[in-house]
Every structure is written in structure tokens, then in C-alpha cells.
Amino acid sequence: MWVSETRPRLQGARITAWEMVNEGIDHRLIPDGAGAQLMRQRRVDIVITGADRVAANGDTANKIGTYSHALAARANGVPFYIAAPLTTFDVDTPDGESIPIEERSQDEVVFVEGLNDEGRIQRVRVAPKETQAINPAFDITPAALITGFITEVGIVPATPDGIAYALRRLRPI
Numbered sequence: 001m002w003v004s005e006t007r008p009r010l011q012g013a014r015i016t017a018w019e020m021v022n023e024g025i026d027h028r029l030i031p032d033g034a035g036a037q038l039m040r041q042r043r044v045d046i047v048i049t050g051a052d053r054v055a056a057n058g059d060t061a062n063k064i065g066t067y068s069h070a071l072a073a074r075a076n077g078v079p080f081y082i083a084a085p086l087t088t089f090d091v092d093t094p095d096g097e098s099i100p101i102e103e104r105s106q107d108e109v110v111f112v113e114g115l116n117d118e119g120r121i122q123r124v125r126v127a128p129k130e131t132q133a134i135n136p137a138f139d140i141t142p143a144a145l146i147t148g149f150i151t152e153v154g155i156v157p158a159t160p161d162g163i164a165y166a167l168r169r170l171r172p173i
Contacts, residue, residue, distance in 0.1 A: 007032050008108040012029065045078070049069065049081075051082045055094060056091055058162075080145060101140075111124065
């Protein structure tokens with residue numbers, strides 16, 4: 001499994017890699033930008049990400065960088081799935097444009113934190129003091145780039161009929 005580091009919070013390194021270790025799953029940590037190259041080299045069979053919210057039309061909000069992975073997957077013919085429980089589907093949000101995008105502190109971009117050799121958390125600036133940053137926490141992946149949704153009721157196609165099915169399961173008529 002390729003585990004994307006998910007800048008700027010490094011959640012892939014901190015959380016996903018930890019989960020892979022605990023499940024005994026062979027994995028490699030990669031920089032966010034490496035995913036497209038690995039797809040181009042045909043070293044990726046499928047892309048699976050999570051979701052923070054799925055709009056009624058299937059547009060999906062997730063950690064920043066998800067949209068880039070979806071574009072790379074489409075360009076390289078790699079299926080792109082979202083793994084999310086049905087409770088992530090938001091029947092009251094019509095589309096991705098209706099999902100507000102949180103802007104987080106620029107400090108998350110210009111600094112990194114990690115464990116030093118002594119096991120203590122250390123914060124290090126990675127950009128010049130004069131450098132300003134923007135830090136959108138999420139992006140929107142259009143439903144047209146999503147192959148399907150992996151849910152607790154099975155795989156739901158990212159089509160109007162598939163989304164309608166998921167929404168009916170979430171809120172029966």
C-alpha cells in the first residue's frame with residue numbers, strides 16, 4: 001500500500017502508516033506529489049481515500065490533495081474510490097460548491113513538527129520568515145472523477161442512481 005504523507009499535517013505518516021503497522025499491512029510512505037508519478041508508472045491499481053462529506057450529487061470534500069489524486073487517477077485510468085460511511089452523505093448539501101472550505105493557520109505550512117532522535121516533539125520552520133502561506137484544509141472532488149463509494153452497504157456507484165440509492169439507505173422514504 002502506498003501511504004501519502006498528506007501535507008501539511010502529515011496525517012498519512014502519523015495516522016495511516018500507524019494503522020498499517022498495527023494491521024500488519026506492507027506499506028510505503030510517499031510524498032503527496034509522488035502519487036501521480038506512481039500512477040503514470042502503472043504501480044497503482046486503485047486509489048482509495050476517505051471523505052469528510054459527500055454532497056447529494058456525489059461531490060466529495062476531503063483532506064486537501066484528494067482532488068489532485070483524483071485528477072491523476074483519471075488521467076492514468078486508475079479507479080478512484082471514496083471509503084465513507086453513509087452518515088458522511090449529506091442530503092442537505094446539493095453539491096460541492098455548497099461545502100465551506102476551512103482555511104487553517106499558515107503555521108501548519110511554514111512549520112513542521114515531528115519527533116527528534118530523543119523522542120521529543122520538535123517544531124521546525126521550513127520556509128523563510130518573510131514567506132506567507134495559505135492553507136485550505138479540504139478540497140472538493142467532483143463526482144465525475146469518482147468511480148464509486150465504498151460504504152457499509154457495499155460499493156455505491158458515483159452516478160445519480162447510485163447516489164440516490166445511498167441517500168435512500170441513509171434516509172428511507
